[in-house]
Amino acid sequence: MILSLNWITLRVRDLEASLNFYHGILGLPIERRFESRGRQIVMLGTAEQPKIELIQANDQAVKPECGVSIGFEVKSLDEAIEYLKSRGIPAARGPVTPNPHLRFFYILDPDGFEVQLAEHS
Known part of the structure; x- marks a missing residue:
């Protein structure tokens, strides 16, 4: 079995x-927006990448402490840090350089989910 x-x-x-964060600030394109079983849903991302699916939920359903984080590649970590700082989004952790070819830092989305931005060289 091959999975994608x-x-x-x-x-x-x-x-x-959340749309303002993922689409407006991080720049993920909105692929589609629809309603299913009374809930608003937005799919974000391009055709060639996996999507981020945002579902409007009640407060009890949101569990950012569950250990899930989402990672994105950036061309320049320093530019990403400055851009996000200018938008009022501070680094939650990092930057970290675990090896000479990788640097990353974390920010938090509006619900407290960790978003990692990484630069590989």
Whole structure:
């Protein structure tokens, strides 16, 4: 069996705040937006990459302490740090350089989920 990652689902308290973060600030394109079983859902990402699925949920469904983080590759970590700082988003952890070819840091989304931005050289 061969598997290919399709999407990662995040249940969020405020769909518009999460859209502002993932689409407005991080720049993920909105692939589609729809309603299913009374819940608003947004799929973010390009055709050639796995999607981030945001589902409007109630407060009890959001569990950012569950150990899930989402990672993205950036061309320049320093530029990403400065850009996010200018948008009022501080680093939650890092930057960390675990080896000479990798640097990364974490920020938090509006629900407290960790988002890792990494630069490979």
